[in-house]
């Protein structure tokens with residue numbers, strides 16, 4: 007007899023689980039062995055009911071072994087495999103080829119969508135197996151090349167297919183759409199805010215994390231959302247990585263080449279943000295990988311959570327470990343942090359008055375400092391536009407996201423050309439050593455920078471950030487050398503400048 | 511140890527009662543020994559309160575004056591008494607001058623020309639900018655800046671004076687060794703370098719609520735001119751302004767928007783007859799001298815630093831109305847937003863303009 011396999015997830019990888027069934031005489035009983043979790047044990051009831059719906063009534067002692075026995079198995083992923091395993095012993099169903107079955111069973115035999123269909127597809131391709139999936143998972147699986155998969159709506163249909171009575175529809179491979187996804191919101195829809203748009207362009211071009219400081223109503227969230235629209239569409243390799251992660255948590259994308267955008271609330275735990283739990287699920291930082299991670303009300307996040315973010319931001323990946331094992335997830339995010347200028351939100355506003363006490367301001371400013379700020383290259387304060395200012399900007403829409411995205415794409419190309427031999431993708435990743443060696447300034451520009459540094463206090467790291475950002479600004483200009491205006495602009499995004507008017 | 515100093519430090523803690531005793535001692539109606547002995551007859555004659563007598567007794571018993579002097583020596587704090595040459599002359603106009611001052615800093619006495627700059631702690635960006643500017647101009651004009659060392663207007667006035675290399679003095683409502691607010695610690699150190707920290711309260715005193723009006727009367731008395739930058743109706747700055755007016759000091763007030771709580775007091779002062787500070791040239795009596803004090807720094811900067819035509823154009827816009835966003839500026843000049851941005855960046859890097867609020871720019875003062 008051919009083996010019947012299901013799978014369980016370890017990180018973004020599917021691990022094959024062989025389902026062995028033995029039925030002996032005696033009183034009716036089903037037992038499942040092989041490190042099943044609670045959800046897998048519950049599968050007994052679902053499978054029994056679903057089998058009855060297709061006319062298979064279980065008798066005797068049913069022993070189900072899930073092999074290999076030492077891997078913990080989770081969730082409702084194994085329902086279908088267990089049902090097929092039993093039916094091939096007691097229901098006259100023959101599995102002709104080694105196959106992988108995934109799907110959650112409803113009591114009436116219908117098949118429900120599961121998470122992990124894409125990892126399952128990769129596993130099937132690797133082993134050369136056939137794959138049977140719930141119909142709702144077909145869209146994501148169709149993007150995986152070389153898989154031979156069938157869409158299953160119900161247990162009855164599947165058994166009829168296996169008995170050669172009907173032919174199930176196969177999943178047709180389709181290429182991911184190359185057209186760039188529609189930007190939403192589009193830069194042209196955002197009134198004013200040319201400074202913020204420019205800073206986002208730099209962030210996108212050089213992969214620089216950015217902090218937006220602005221009063222309520224200044225449009226921080228809108229701007230953060232607009233950032234993903236000026237990033238280049240996902241490449242094939244990135245698309246697969248994103249697809250895998252999304253599939254792992256059961257999330258299907260609307261427009262597949264669109265970059266992820268995850269907004270995290272400050273009440274989120276370190277586990278929700280960085281991943282973990284008994285099933286080693288990926289956290290928000292991994293789900294945002296290759297896209298944008300948005301942390302609103304940044305100073306409200308606890309130190310622990312921010313501390314947990316630091317390493318993954320540096321490494322571009324994160325190791326999630328528990329007693330049950332450890333998994334490495336990608337965490338290559340562009341981080342957008344946002345906050346109010348002060349606790350009441352209106353410091354620096356031309357109309358509303360800030361009602362914060364000096365000591366409250368002091369506390370707030372202290373919370374806004376700290377190690378995570380080392381990972382933020384661009385600091386920006388954005389104005390809350392007054393009604394009369396909004397009116398005067400009526401009909402003056404700036405560039406569209408597509409135009410900006412084109413400049414970003416070209417700047418990224420330049421960076422790839424320059425840095426690929428060092429194994430770096432973008433200016434934000436330039437290590438200190440390379441920075442000193444590869445970024446040279448003309449005497450005139452150096453003089454200007456030194457003069458500016460006389461007036462503003464800057465740490466060594468602060469200076470490195472300015473150099474990296476000015477390199478990106480120069481790349482956006484397709485300039486070989488960093489010019490004075492590039493340095494000047496980079497200086498205007500430096501740490502502290504965004505809140506400089508608040509000093510004392 | 512100097513007996514007179516011991517007596518004055520002790521009597522200084524008793525306010526009005528202390529002054530009564532000191533007057534009696536000076537007129538020879540009582541001898542120092544009567545004081546140290548706590549002579550009941552003397553105290554009855556002067557009608558001292560129970561509370562004052564109790565305080566005197568316990569402090570003399572605990573050798574408080576001796577300890578206080580030792581503390582001062584250890585912390586490098588000078589004491590300036592009412593009869594000393596260095597005692598600020600302006601204080602003698604008060605009906606309740608402090609008998610002694612604690613003095614901590616390089617400057618041994620107040621210069622002849624002192625201007626008080628006061629206002630709310632919770633000042634707007636505009637208020638802080640103006641305070642900084644006034645402090646700087648005072649310093650350039652050789653006038654010492656007197657203020658209360660608080661955050662907001664006070665701190666920026668001191669800071670402006672420091673930046674421009676002038677003299678500045680902070681009058682504390684705490685002991686001169688107690689920094690309040692803590693965040694101004696570095697500023698206080700700078701003030702000690704360029705002037706002094708002054709207080710009538712003993713070493714180590716915390717800032718009791720009633721200390722601050724007492725402190726304000728000193729600021730008012732030692733300043734020949736007082737400038738109120740931003741002050742709500744009910745505020746320490748208004749008390750200071752009232753006292754200064756009573757003492758016959760020149761009171762100036764910086765006009766603010768009429769719908770802002772922060773300007774309600776300072777505007778009221780103008781209504782009541784204070785000089786409106788509409789142009790720093792008026793204050794420094796420099797009308798018609800050619801060099802404008804109002805935009806002195808920037809115009810000097812413009813002469814020294816060669817500016818492009820773009821830079822000139824944007825400066826022109828910001829000089830007429832401050833607090834503009836890049837989008838606002840784009841409506842005024844014929845430049846692309848990108849060019850404006852670059853120009854703004856260069857002007858900020860050169861220190862000619864600064865951000866004056868969330869995403870807004872003004873000419874730097």
Ligand SMILES: [Zn+2]
Pocket residue numbers: 348349350351352353359360361362
């Ligand atoms: Zn506030």
